[in-house]
Amino acid sequence: MKAAFVKSPFKFEIREVELPPLKPNDVLLKIKASGICGTDLHTARTEAKDWQTFGHEIVGIVEEIGSCVENVKVGQSVLVESGSFCGTCEDCRNGRVDLCHDRAPNVFIRAEKENLTMGFAEKVIIDKQNAVPFEGVPFEEASLVEPMGVALDLTYTVDPRLNDDVLVVGLGPIGLMAVQIVKAMGARRIFVANHSRSKIRIDVAKSFGVEDVILVDKTPISSYKFPKGGVDRALVTAPPYVIPEVLDVMNFGGVVGFIGIDYGEGRFIKFDANKFHFNKLQLRASHAVPALYFPRCVDMIKSGAVNVKPLITDTFKLEDIGEMMVRAENEKDKVIKAVMLD
Known part of the structure; x- marks a missing residue:
């Protein structure tokens, strides 16, 4: 063979x-x-x-x-x-x-x-x-289904609630599936952030009904005017360097989940721990090993919840x-x- x-x-x-x-x-x-x-x-x-x-x-x-x-x-x-x-x-x-x-x-x-x-x-x-x-x-x-299990694990880690405003950073396959899963779980508004050069990914995200697309090379996430001042939950499927900026736009009590990794110096981040503490923020890592939720992911494809x-x-x-x-x-x-x- x-x-x-x-x-x-x-x-x-x-x-x-x-x-x-x-x-x-x-x-x-x-x-x-x-x-x-x-x-x-x-x-x-x-x-x-x-x-x-x-x-x-x-x-x-x-x-x-x-x-x-x-x-x-x-x-x-x-x-x-x-x-x-x-x-x-x-x-x-x-x-x-x-x-x-x-x-x-x-x-x-x-x-x-x-x-x-x-x-x-x-x-x-x-x-x-x-x-x-x-x-x-x-x-x-x-x-x-295998990468969808990763998207689902990230979503469960972040635990979005009904009527939350949610930010998804990175529009690779996992981010695009996470957009749909978050929507199915009852998010009110879903914002996505990505580089403008990836037009096809942006167009697909728009077809899934996102509220807005933040083009990070033109508008930094930290300067975007969110309706509630920030977001309640964020899912980061991009390298770790974006995490501090995402923490800056979290509403009080917000939760950030991430799966993006980097190597060398790129694996280190720095943020204001006092602001993190007094705003009662949470930063949670998702690592989908063991690989789980395959039957549920198949059901989501069959039902149309995730296209x-x-x-x-x-x-x-x-x-x-x-x-x-x-x-x-x-x-x-x-x-x-x-x-x-x-």
Whole structure:
């Protein structure tokens, strides 16, 4: 079978590989769709010191199962949890699977270390716990369930309330899905902030019914005139350097959640702790590992609460992964989500 390999900076190869025999808890998938994530771009940019497989937003059809697999059957369509919970640690036993540190073998760790491939390949072997059956959603749309779980985790972390004014910073796929989720949860007004060069992302956000778009290269977030003076909740899907400015526009008792990361000096921020304290603000980190909420995300696509179709700007074949990765890196003003289809 064929699999794509990456080595930084942005070198790609398609190789013939042979998968090992299945272990009792293994599931062999024929990959039907796999999305390019910002993590994949980071891997291609600097992380892949040696050749490695990559891709984790995976949808497939079960082709073979191990002797102890009972949760899925051959021929079923499944989503792949990019990282699952173990179910046996103290946090899991206490009902906080979202805090699990002793995760079961998952596609992130096991596939790379044991040469079981990753998402940009013809097939992948996963642990049975990572396989989530689904139906009624096209494969390319289902590939967005993994990042939608990230958007949902961020939204739950921020906990927007009915009639809140909400700010979403960053209009990548996660930000655009978060806009829709926040709206479904009853937000009164949703403001979004993004650079003006990303016209396609801005147009999609407007189609979702946002109150206004703050073009950060023309109007700093801190100088925007919000109807209530500020916002009640903010979801930051951009690098950490924007957080201090977002804190400046929070209403009394406001909550800011973030998932954006950076490296080097960019990972540090500085803000007025006294203002933060006296305004009773909260800053909460979202890190969606283990990957959760897949069935709920599928239901949201089916119900129309979240429309992922406008986010899929590009589809491609496995053999074109290198070209598409370069385009996704260099043409962020045109590419929102690129999905490999079988």
